[in-house]
Amino acid sequence: MPKVIHDEDIFEVTINALLAHGFAGAKTKEIAEAAGVSEVTLYRKYGSKAQLVAAAINYQLRPFEENNFRYTGDLAADLKRIIELYDRSTGRDIDLFPQIFSEMVRYPELKGTLAGPFSLISNFGKLITRYQSEGKLREQHPLHTVGALLGPLIINKMLRNADPDIPIPPIDLEAHIDQFIDGHKR
Amino acid sequence: MPKVIHDEDIFEVTINALLAHGFAGAKTKEIAEAAGVSEVTLYRKYGSKAQLVAAAINYQLRPFEENNFRYTGDLAADLKRIIELYDRSTGRDIDLFPQIFSEMVRYPELKGTLAGPFSLISNFGKLITRYQSEGKLREQHPLHTVGALLGPLIINKMLRNADPDIPIPPIDLEAHIDQFIDGHKR
C-alpha cells in the first residue's frame, strides 16, 4: 500500500523531535511513528538520520530568503519584518537557532547544514552594516548588534522552555524593537 | 596504588567534556582518560554519569554565591561584578548557562541539578527588581532585563564558538554594561 508521503510532514515531525530531544535524543523510530511512516522508509528516502535532519532544517529555513534581509531605508520596518519572521518561523516556544549554533555544531555529519544558518546571520549583518554607515545605528561589529537584537528574545524563549512552571511572559516584539533602536542609535 | 584523587580535577574535565560534546556526547571513558583516572573509579565515586555531571555543575556554580547578587546601591558596580564573575567563571569560550537551560533540561536524571542555576537567575532577578523600584532601571519583567543583559553576551560566545573561522570579536564588558544601563534607565 504505497502511501503518498509528504516530505513536509516528515520534516515537521523531525524538527519537533529535534527541538524536544536534541539531535542525539531524536530517535528515528519515534520520528517514524509520529510521522505515520515506517522507519525503513525514512532510511530509504533520506539515507541516514543526519541527512534527514539536514533536509528538515533546510526546509525549516526556507522562509528566510535573502529578500527578507533587503534594505528599504526604514530601519524599524526592516527589523520588524525579520524579527517577526524569526518569531513566527519557530512558532513553538523553542528556537532552532540556538540549537543549531550550539548543539548541531558538534556533529560533523551536520557540517554541511550549517552553511545556511550562517549565511542568514551574515545577511542580517550586512543589513545592519548598511544602517550603521547611514548613521542610523551606532557603529559596532554587526554581529554584536544582531546579538543585541536577538539575544534577549532567545534567552527569553530558552528560560520559558526550561521551566514552564515559572511564568515568564513572552517579549513584546514591537516594544523590544523600539527600545533596541533607541538604545542603538548614535 | 590508591592515587590521591581530587574531585575538582575530575569536575574540571567533566565540564570541559560537557561543553565540548554535550551531555550525550560526553563519554565517561573519555572523561576518565582525560582526568587520568580509571572509568571504574568514576562510577564508584559518583554512581552514574548523571550524578557525576550534576556534581561537576554544582562545583562549577560554586563561585556564584548569593552574596554576589547583593545590593550595594551602585547599579553599574553590581552589574559589573556579576557579569565579570559570569564571564570569568566560564573562562572557556563557551557557556555552561545556555547548555544547562537548553540541553540539560531534557534529561530527567539531571532535574535536580537545575535548581541551582534557576536560583541564581532568580537572585539576579531580585536584584534587578530592587533597582527598578528605585527608579534606576525601567520597569519590566526582571527576567527580561536579565535576558537583555546576558543575551548579547551569550549569543556572542555561541557564534564565536560555532565557527571559530569567522572572527567575531568578544564583547567589551564595560561598554556593554554602560550601554545597557543607558538603554534601560527610565
Add this chain to the structure above:
DNA sequence: TTCTTTTGCAAGTCAAAACTTGCAAAAGAA
C-alpha cells in the same frame, strides 16, 4: 605488621538505537 580503604585492570554484561535485508502488498503507469 595487619587491616581497611581506595584504586586500577581486565573482562565482562546489557540495552539502545542506527541502519539493513527480504518479502509481500498496494498504487499508478503503460
Add this chain to the structure above:
DNA sequence: TTCTTTTGCAAGTTTTGACTTGCAAAAGAA
C-alpha cells in the same frame, strides 16, 4: 493486465557506551 515503484513488516546486524564484577596492588591507619 502487467510492470515498476514505493511502502510496510519482521527480523535481523552492528556498534557504542553506560555500568558491573572480581582480583590484585598500594597507601594509610591501628
